[in-house]
Amino acid sequence: MDKLDLIFVLDSSNSLQPNDKKEMKDFMKKLIENLGVADNKTHVGVMTFDDSPNLVFHLGTHKTQSSVIAAIDKMKFGYGATDTGKALKYLKEEMFTKPNGDRPHVPNVAVVLTDGFSKDAYATQYYANESKKLGISIFAVGVGPSVDPGELKSLSSSPADQYAFIIHSFSDLDKVGDQLVNTTCSVRLPNTSITAVSTAKPGCYDRKDCMVYGEDVCTDYAGWSSYHCPLWCGFCNGTTSQPPCLDILPNCVEYGGDICTRPDLRIWALRHCRAYCGFSPCIGTPTRATTTPKPTTPRVCQDRVNCEHYGGHSICHDEKYKGWAKDNCYSYCGYCVEYAIIPPTTIGNLHCPGWKIPSECKMTYGDATCCPMPKCPTPGYNLTVTKPHL
Structure with missing residues (x-):
C-alpha cells in the first residue's frame, strides 16, 4: 500500500x-x-x-x-x-x-x-x-x-x-x-x-448523543437543542442516521415494562432496550406488548466480570448502571434468584424476625442475648426482614 x-x-x-x-x-x-x-x-x-x-x-x-x-x-x-x-x-x-x-x-x-x-x-x-x-x-x-x-x-x-x-x-x-x-x-x-458522505453544512453537527433524549427535547428544550442537537432536531440542513431498532441487551423483558416509563431510567432504556420499549424508530411496535418471554432455567449465581474493577458496590445501587450490574455482577450485587426463607424464632424472651436471604448467605447464631443475623460473602446482597414472631 x-x-x-x-x-x-x-x-x-x-x-x-x-x-x-x-x-x-x-x-x-x-x-x-x-x-x-x-x-x-x-x-x-x-x-x-x-x-x-x-x-x-x-x-x-x-x-x-x-x-x-x-x-x-x-x-x-x-x-x-x-x-x-x-x-x-x-x-x-x-x-x-x-x-x-x-x-x-x-x-x-x-x-x-x-x-x-x-x-x-x-x-x-x-x-x-x-x-x-x-x-x-x-x-x-x-x-x-x-x-x-x-x-x-x-x-x-x-x-x-x-x-x-x-x-x-x-x-x-x-x-x-x-x-x-x-x-x-x-x-x-x-x-x-x-468527504461526500455527509451533506451537512459546516458547523451542522450534534455536540451530544442526542438520540437518547428523544424527539421531545427539540421542542421542550429548543434553546438547548439548537446548540447541542441542531442536526438531530433539524435546525440545520444535513443528514443523520436513525438509531437501529434493536435491543443491545438480550434480556430486556426480564427488567419489566417499568424501565420504559420511568423518567430516571429513560436514557438507559433508550440505549439498551429500544425495541422492547418501542422507542423511535420502533414507535408503535414495542416487543414488550407482543412477546411472551420464553421459559428460562434459573441462572447460575455467579458474576461475568471482576466487578471490583468497575467501582465497587456503588454500581449495584446507581440507577444508571443497575441494568448492567444485574446482567454482569449477579452474585456480587446480590441478585441471585435462589432465596432461603428463615422462619421467625424465639430465643428466651427475644422474638426474632424471619428473613428472606440469598442462598449464598448464612444465619449466624450468638448467645441467648442476641437474635441470629444473616452473614453474606460480600456486601451488597438483598436481605429482607419478614414479620417478627409474636
Missing part, C-alpha cells in the same frame, strides 16, 4: 498492568515498522481511552518512523473505566478530520485494542457504525477473559474473521500482527468519497 492513515485506539482502563502497556507499545512499533512511515506513505495517530478519550498525537504530527516510535515510547496511559463508545465518537469527530491530519483520498484504518467490554454498549455500536459509514476500516483486538466477543465483532469491519481478534494476553499481540498487516494492505477507499 502506498498511502495509509492509521490511528491506534488504546484501552487505558484500570485493569491494565505495566507490562500490558509495554506490550501494546511494542505491538504498535512492530506494526509501524512493517508498514513504513513517510510523508507519502503511512501517517500514524494515537489516542487512548478510559472514562474519556485522550489524545496522544494526531495524524502527520510525526513525519518519520523514528519520530513516531520515539513518541510512542514516551506516551502515558490514563486510568479509569472502559468507555469505547466515547473513544469511537472522538475517533470519528476529531481524529479522522482534515484539520487534524486526515488526507483526502487516503484509506483510513483504526486499530482498537481493549481488555474489556464497554460501559455503554449502545454508544459503542452506534459510533462504530457511524465510523464505518464514513469509510473507516476498524480492526478490533480484544485481550483476556473480560472481552465481549459479540461487541468486538459488531464494532469491527467485515468480515469479522479478518478484522476482529481475541487473544489470551497482551503477550500474544504479535500473533495477530502479520494478519493485521496483510489485511491492512488490502484496504481500499470506499466507492463513495469519504
Whole structure:
C-alpha cells in the first residue's frame, strides 16, 4: 500500500498492568515498522481511552518512523473505566478530520485494542457504525477473559474473521500482527468519497448523543437543542442516521415494562432496550406488548466480570448502571434468584424476625442475648426482614 492513515485506539482502563502497556507499545512499533512511515506513505495517530478519550498525537504530527516510535515510547496511559463508545465518537469527530491530519483520498484504518467490554454498549455500536459509514476500516483486538466477543465483532469491519481478534494476553499481540498487516494492505477507499458522505453544512453537527433524549427535547428544550442537537432536531440542513431498532441487551423483558416509563431510567432504556420499549424508530411496535418471554432455567449465581474493577458496590445501587450490574455482577450485587426463607424464632424472651436471604448467605447464631443475623460473602446482597414472631 502506498498511502495509509492509521490511528491506534488504546484501552487505558484500570485493569491494565505495566507490562500490558509495554506490550501494546511494542505491538504498535512492530506494526509501524512493517508498514513504513513517510510523508507519502503511512501517517500514524494515537489516542487512548478510559472514562474519556485522550489524545496522544494526531495524524502527520510525526513525519518519520523514528519520530513516531520515539513518541510512542514516551506516551502515558490514563486510568479509569472502559468507555469505547466515547473513544469511537472522538475517533470519528476529531481524529479522522482534515484539520487534524486526515488526507483526502487516503484509506483510513483504526486499530482498537481493549481488555474489556464497554460501559455503554449502545454508544459503542452506534459510533462504530457511524465510523464505518464514513469509510473507516476498524480492526478490533480484544485481550483476556473480560472481552465481549459479540461487541468486538459488531464494532469491527467485515468480515469479522479478518478484522476482529481475541487473544489470551497482551503477550500474544504479535500473533495477530502479520494478519493485521496483510489485511491492512488490502484496504481500499470506499466507492463513495469519504468527504461526500455527509451533506451537512459546516458547523451542522450534534455536540451530544442526542438520540437518547428523544424527539421531545427539540421542542421542550429548543434553546438547548439548537446548540447541542441542531442536526438531530433539524435546525440545520444535513443528514443523520436513525438509531437501529434493536435491543443491545438480550434480556430486556426480564427488567419489566417499568424501565420504559420511568423518567430516571429513560436514557438507559433508550440505549439498551429500544425495541422492547418501542422507542423511535420502533414507535408503535414495542416487543414488550407482543412477546411472551420464553421459559428460562434459573441462572447460575455467579458474576461475568471482576466487578471490583468497575467501582465497587456503588454500581449495584446507581440507577444508571443497575441494568448492567444485574446482567454482569449477579452474585456480587446480590441478585441471585435462589432465596432461603428463615422462619421467625424465639430465643428466651427475644422474638426474632424471619428473613428472606440469598442462598449464598448464612444465619449466624450468638448467645441467648442476641437474635441470629444473616452473614453474606460480600456486601451488597438483598436481605429482607419478614414479620417478627409474636
